[in-house]
Amino acid sequence: MSQSKVCLVIGAGDATGGAVARRFAREGYTVCATRRSLDKLQPLLEQIRIDGGIAHGFGSDARKEDEVIALVEHIETQIGAIEVLVFNIGANSPSSILTETARRYTKMWEMACLAGFLTGREVAKRMVARPEPGADGASGRGVAHKGSILFTGATASLRGSANFAGFSGGKMALRALAQSMARELWPLGIHVAHTIIDGAIDTEFIRTLFPERYALKAQDGILNPDHIADAYWMLHQQPRDAWTHELDLRPYMEKF
Numbered sequence: 001m002s003q004s005k006v007c008l009v010i011g012a013g014d015a016t017g018g019a020v021a022r023r024f025a026r027e028g029y030t031v032c033a034t035r036r037s038l039d040k041l042q043p044l045l046e047q048i049r050i051d052g053g054i055a056h057g058f059g060s061d062a063r064k065e066d067e068v069i070a071l072v073e074h075i076e077t078q079i080g081a082i083e084v085l086v087f088n089i090g091a092n093s094p095s096s097i098l099t100e101t102a103r104r105y106t107k108m109w110e111m112a113c114l115a116g117f118l119t120g121r122e123v124a125k126r127m128v129a130r131p132e133p134g135a136d137g138a139s140g141r142g143v144a145h146k147g148s149i150l151f152t153g154a155t156a157s158l159r160g161s162a163n164f165a166g167f168s169g170g171k172m173a174l175r176a177l178a179q180s181m182a183r184e185l186w187p188l189g190i191h192v193a194h195t196i197i198d199g200a201i202d203t204e205f206i207r208t209l210f211p212e213r214y215a216l217k218a219q220d221g222i223l224n225p226d227h228i229a230d231a232y233w234m235l236h237q238q239p240r241d242a243w244t245h246e247l248d249l250r251p252y253m254e255k256f
Helices: 014-024 039-050 065-078 102-127 164-189 206-207 213-219 227-236
Strands: 004-010 031-035 053-060 080-087 147-154 190-197 245-248
Touching: 004 014, 004 065, 004 102, 014 031, 014 039, 014 053, 014 080, 014 227, 031 039, 039 053, 065 080, 065 102, 080 102, 102 147, 102 164, 102 190, 147 164, 147 227, 164 190, 190 227, 206 213, 227 245
Parallel strands: 004 031, 004 080, 031 053, 080 147, 147 190, 190 245
Antiparallel strands: none
């Protein structure tokens, strides 16, 4: 197995996930990025490589336990130890409670929460089993820091809005998962953190469907994915005597 330090990004889409992957690649991490469609990952992988980084792509469904187990096993044995896990699956699909179906509701929970549990569990088992890092004085973040698990949340993690029952249920459950994991794993040297991304992000989705909101970009009124990625890097770099568990990120004009 290579001695590369690995950042695994589950849900490396065109906005936050891709920006986080590029940010960690610039810091010297080997990036392992996943989407359900491997083809959609190719532009991100190519950009990281053009910029001098190392990237591997995987088409994987994080809701499937066997696929998650196989993915983590392959990375750990063939690529390197996962030092950072970023779980970034969205699952946002608005619908009236009057017309919502059990199938759609369940799928949103599987994407937003179950997938976070499966990937978080598998990576945490690997991190916990590692020897104490920095015993030779090499670690600058404290002897017991074995890695970071970072979950991407949303406004829906805190409150349920009309037409977002499924999304809010999944994201609130993910937040509870992150809290439980942090209380168990922090003493074992694993930094578990949860972000609240509260506001529109600079994406093609927002540009196309919400042009009035996208127009606020000129006033710094929507989130820049690269700036979100900077915050994720900051979380991973924190010393364990001042770990953040939950971090809110929103444009200055966003109400809260």
